[in-house]
Amino acid sequence: AQSVSQHNHHVILSEAASLELGCNYSYGGTVNLFWYVQYPGQHLQLLLKYFSGDPLVKGIKGFEAEFIKSKFSFNLRKPSVQWSDTAEYFCAVNARSSGSARQLTFGSGTQLTVLP
Amino acid sequence: DADVTQTPRNRITKTGKRIMLECSQTKGHDRMYWYRQDPGLGLRLIYYSFDVKDINKGEISDGYSVSRQAQAKFSLSLESAIPNQTALYFCATRDSNNSPLHFGNGTRLTVT
Numbered sequence: 503a504q505s506v507s508q509h510n511h512h513v514i515l516s517e518a519a520s521l522e523l524g525c526n527y528s529y530g531g532t533v534n535l536f537w538y539v540q541y542p543g544q545h546l547q548l549l550l551k552y553f554s555g556d557p558l559v560k561g562i563k564g565f566e567a568e569f570i571k572s573k574f575s576f577n578l579r580k581p582s583v584q585w586s587d588t589a590e591y592f593c594a595v596n597a598r599s600s601g602s603a604r605q606l607t608f609g610s611g612t613q614l615t616v617l618p
Numbered sequence: 619d620a621d622v623t624q625t626p627r628n629r630i631t632k633t634g635k636r637i638m639l640e641c642s643q644t645k646g647h648d649r650m651y652w653y654r655q656d657p658g659l660g661l662r663l664i665y666y667s668f669d670v671k672d673i674n675k676g677e678i679s680d681g682y683s684v685s686r687q688a689q690a691k692f693s694l695s696l697e698s699a700i701p702n703q704t705a706l707y708f709c710a711t712r713d714s715n716n717s718p719l720h721f722g723n724g725t726r727l728t729v730t
Binding site: 511534544545546551592594598607 | 651653658659660661662663666676708712715716718719721722723724
């Protein structure tokens with residue numbers, strides 16, 4: 503079975519600081535990887551996804567993530583955060599070809615607070 | 619995402635009551651999911667369905683049941699609500715195993 507770990511539960515940054523949120527997954531096969539964002543009071547929205555190809559993927563709002571297969575990681579980055587990036591961020595994994603391929607498994611989330 | 623609609627948005631109920639949360643979608647997706655969100659635990663899968671004849675338990679299905687009335691409708695029921703089922707519930711859809719999920723706006727359920 504697949505699992506996802508997000509070790510940072512709450513990150514506090516000042517505007518213009520750089521951001522990196524960690525995500526590690528455990529599954530030995532091929533995976534699809536996702537980052538979702540949940541703004542206060544809203545539902546989850548897709549930030550970016552990785553299926554194959556270039557391991558550095560770019561998403562909306564200046565976010566990017568790098569897939570490092572050897573480390574089973576898919577960390578989210580943004581060079582300069584804004585107050586409007588305050589939200590909760592979720593990493594998710596979907597095995598490509600197994601019974602688990604039918605399910606998308608989420609990490610526990612990281613709350614990002616950006617101070618103006 | 620207006621294509622995935624959940625009702626009600628908020629519900630307060632008492633312990634022991636039966637309650638149904640409804641989800642409908644206009645995206646034409648076969649795959650539908652119910653998750654619950656709890657602080658510090660992320661989203662956990664309750665049930666999922668790939669068509670009206672395909673219902674599968676997720677990691678926390680105890681105390682819940684579902685009904686896939688049509689391709690576009692997927693309801694979640696709490697047979698006898700208990701306080702630890704207080705949570706934010708999300709319905710989601712997608713069109714393939716390799717696609718991202720599209721979420722509804724959520725139902726905030728409080729069991730007193």
